[in-house]
Amino acid sequence: MRITIAGCGAVGxxxxxxxxxEGNNVTVIDxxxxxxxxxxxxxDVAAVEGPCTDIxxxxxxxxxxxxVFVAATDDDEKNVLSAAAAKKLGAGRTIARCRNPIYTSGGxxxxxxxxxxxxxxxxxxxxxxxxxxxxxxxxxxxxxENFAMGKAQVREIVVGAGSDxxxxxxxxxxxxxxxxxAAISRAGGIIIPKGDTRILPEDKVFIIGKQENLTKLMSAFxxxxxxxxxxxILGGGKVGLAASQLVEKENLNLxxxxxxxxxxxxxxxxxxxxxxxxxxxxxxxxxxEKDIENTDYFVALSGxxxxxxxxxxxxxxxxxxxxxxxxxRPEYVAIVERLGIDHAVSPRLLTVTEILRFLKKGxxxxxxxxxxxGAELVEARIHPGSKxxxxxxxxxxxxxxxxxxxxxxxxxxxxxTGADSVMSGDTLIxxxxxxNIPKLENLMG
Numbered sequence: 001m002r003i004t005i006a007g008c009g010a011v012g013x014x015x016x017x018x019x020x021x022e023g024n025n026v027t028v029i030d031x032x033x034x035x036x037x038x039x040x041x042x043x044d045v046a047a048v049e050g051p052c053t054d055i056x057x058x059x060x061x062x063x064x065x066x067x068v069f070v071a072a073t074d075d076d077e078k079n080v081l082s083a084a085a086a087k088k089l090g091a092g093r094t095i096a097r098c099r100n101p102i103y104t105s106g107g108x109x110x111x112x113x114x115x116x117x118x119x120x121x122x123x124x125x126x127x128x129x130x131x132x133x134x135x136x137x138x139x140x141x142x143x144x145e146n147f148a149m150g151k152a153q154v155r156e157i158v159v160g161a162g163s164d165x166x167x168x169x170x171x172x173x174x175x176x177x178x179x180x181x182a183a184i185s186r187a188g189g190i191i192i193p194k195g196d197t198r199i200l201p202e203d204k205v206f207i208i209g210k211q212e213n214l215t216k217l218m219s220a221f222x223x224x225x226x227x228x229x230x231x232x233i234l235g236g237g238k239v240g241l242a243a244s245q246l247v248e249k250e251n252l253n254l255x256x257x258x259x260x261x262x263x264x265x266x267x268x269x270x271x272x273x274x275x276x277x278x279x280x281x282x283x284x285x286x287x288x289e290k291d292i293e294n295t296d297y298f299v300a301l302s303g304x305x306x307x308x309x310x311x312x313x314x315x316x317x318x319x320x321x322x323x324x325x326x327x328x329r330p331e332y333v334a335i336v337e338r339l340g341i342d343h344a345v346s347p348r349l350l351t352v353t354e355i356l357r358f359l360k361k362g363x364x365x366x367x368x369x370x371x372x373x374g375a376e377l378v379e380a381r382i383h384p385g386s387k388x389x390x391x392x393x394x395x396x397x398x399x400x401x402x403x404x405x406x407x408x409x410x411x412x413x414x415x416x417t418g419a420d421s422v423m424s425g426d427t428l429i430x431x432x433x434x435x436n437i438p439k440l441e442n443l444m445g
Contacts, residue, residue, distance in 0.1 A: 001025070001359075002066045004091070006052035006082050007073035008035035010330055010348045011097060015070065015355060016043055023438040027061050052082040055089070064090040070355060071096045076103060084116040095120045095355055099238070120358050124347035127354055128301075128326060129242035131345050135324055136231065136247065136297055145377060152406045152413050152429050153211045154182070154377060158342075160222020161201040171195040178217040179209025180415045182405035182431045183375065190375040192403050192431060206377070208405040208429055210413050229253055230295050232320075234281035234311055235302035236260075236267035239326060239347070243301060244271055255290055257281050259302075281311035284318065293319030300325040305332060312341045377405075377431055380444045384424045387443050394418030399439045402432040 001024045005012045008030040016026050020043050027046040030036050036047040050057035052073060063069050069086035071079035071094070079096040080103060087094045096103070096118050103113070104123050113121045145154040159166055165173055170181055170193055184191040185204035191197065199205065205221060207214060229252055233244055236258035244267065247254050254274040258264040261278050268276040279286045281300060292298065298315035300308035305327045312325040322342045327333060329346070336344040360378065382389050388396045393404055393416055407414040408427040414420060422428065432440060 001068060002062065003027070003068045003070065004029065004058075004061050004063050004066045004086070006030075006069070006071045006079070007097075008032070008039050009072065009074060010328070011072040011351050012070075013039055014330055014349065014352045015072065016045055018352070018356065018434055020044055021434045021437075027066070029057060029061050051078075053078050053085070055085060058082065058086055058089055066090075067092040068359060069094045072351075073097075076100045080116055080118065080121075083118045087117045093119045093359075095122065095358065097122050097124065097351055099123060099125060101126075120355070122351050122354050124351045125238040125242055127350040128239045128345055128347045129246055131350055132239075132243045132299060132301070132324060132326075133246040133250070135343055135345075136252070136299075137250065151210070151408050151411065152208060153214055154206055154208045154405070154429070155214050155218065156185075156204055156206050157218055157221045159199055159201055159203045159205060163201075163222030164220045165199050165205075165222070166201045167198065169196050169198050173199075173220070178213040179207045180405055182206050182208050182403050182429075183377075190433075192375075192401055192433075206431065209415060230291075231255070231297045231299065232257065232287075232290065232292070232295050232315070234298070234300045234308070235326075236263050236276070237301065237303055240301040241267050241270060243299065244274055248273055257286070281307065282314055284314070287315060287318055295320045296322065298323045302326075305329060309336055309339070309341070312336075313339060316340055316342075375431065376434055376437065377429070378437075378440070380428045380430055380440065382422055382424055382426045382428065382444060386422075386424065388422050389424045390421065392419060392421050396422065397443060399432070399436045399443075402430060402436050402440065405429040405431055 003019055003024050004027045005016055006029040008028055012028060016028055016039060019026050027048060028039055029048045029052045031051055033049055036049055039045060040047050048057060048061040052071060063086040069083060069091040071083045073079055076098040079098055083094040083096040098121050101123065103121050181193055183206040184193055207217060231247060231252050232255045233240055234257045236256055244254060244256050248271060256267055256274050256276045257279050258267055259280060264276050264278045292315055298312060298320040300312045302308055308325040308327060312323040316323045324343045324345065325336060325341050326345050327336060328348060330349040333344045333346050333349065404416055406429040407416050407420060430440065
């Protein structure tokens with residue numbers, strides 16, 4: 001595909017990198033020559049210097065013939081205006097990143113996106129709030145992805161030192177009846193495992209299968225915990241308030257801590273049952289007073305990465321069972337989790353994932369990035385003309401660094417071996433390195 005990206009910030013750079021690795025023709029636009037030079041040094045992209053709201057700049061960047069235009073600057077209005085202009089000039093699909101909820105493409109504001117003829121408006125705050133609640137609803141698992149209309153599920157679990165799985169190979173675990181370990185995150189890298197791959201303490205394993213089976217399987221990895229009932233959220237900004245409103249719907253015991261007194265009052269007025277406090281999330285006395293040692297989840301959602309990291313580590317040190325922190329910089333995610341934080345969430349990374357999910361509609365139904373380490377999780381539907389239809393997996397030419405985690409056939413979820421065949425109408429859940437995406441599209445298309 002021919003894709004033009006306006007804005008070479010963290011979202012634009014990460015998105016461009018993934019799309020280039022997948023074999024797309026990418027052009028980037030930015031007003032800052034230094035930003036363009038930095039991207040050109042790392043990636044094989046075309047670079048155009050200038051404002052993305054300038055028609056001449058857009059034409060020079062080739063939006064007249066591009067398949068997709070993505071506006072990812074840090075200015076909502078510029079993103080909306082440039083996306084609308086790109087569509088008028090001939091861009092196939094347009095995407096705009098906007099933090100202001102008036103531009104959100106869903107619900108009552110959908111008419112605004114339709115008026116500007118923008119195909120997707122991505123709100124990082126909304127995505128982050130939804131991700132936080134998803135984590136809170138999955139005790140013992142760091143992340144959950146649902147596929148094939150919920151028939152198959154993927155969970156990410158940290159392996160406990162004293163668990164049944166620690167120090168054993170996959171062949172020794174005999175998990176085939178319950179699920180499949182499809183990928184392992186270790187020391188900042190992703191491993192697509194084989195039968196002789198040994199699972200180590202502190203590994204993050206991605207397991208796939210039916211929901212009811214995965215719940216049983218989690219105990220083998222030391223991931224099962226009682227459902228969290230007490231939650232402390234630090235930060236009452238846009239993300240903190242949105243997450244708090246969603247948490248209230250789950251009938252959990254919620255405390256919100258916000259530094260700014262006026263903002264705390266606003267948060268309190270928008271919540272029904274939560275206790276809202278004015279205070280500092282790094283105040284040890286305050287955390288102890290609010291019984292941090294009996295808190296199931298401490299969630300740091302302030303606007304400062306360092307404050308979130310410090311408060312998350314402090315909460316764990318004081319006895320909180322789990323800590324989740326928000327970090328704007330995607331490169332912090334893996335580092336923060338290695339420090340002892342249970343999970344780090346990056347709004348920018350979630351934005352990139354949502355854009356990729358949208359771009360792959362029609363080819364791959366869903367997409368998720370694994371640990372931002374060059375690996376993806378995709379859902380592919382097999383059509384009658386697919387090259388893989390009717391073949392056994394062992395004979396299908398699956399590229400190295402790829403594993404078929406599950407075959408969804410009707411109401412059945414099959415955890416496959418090489419002897420299983422793929423049929424027209426099946427849905428495959430696939431773990432793969434990003435550079436394999438073009439090969440898989442050719443194989444399964």
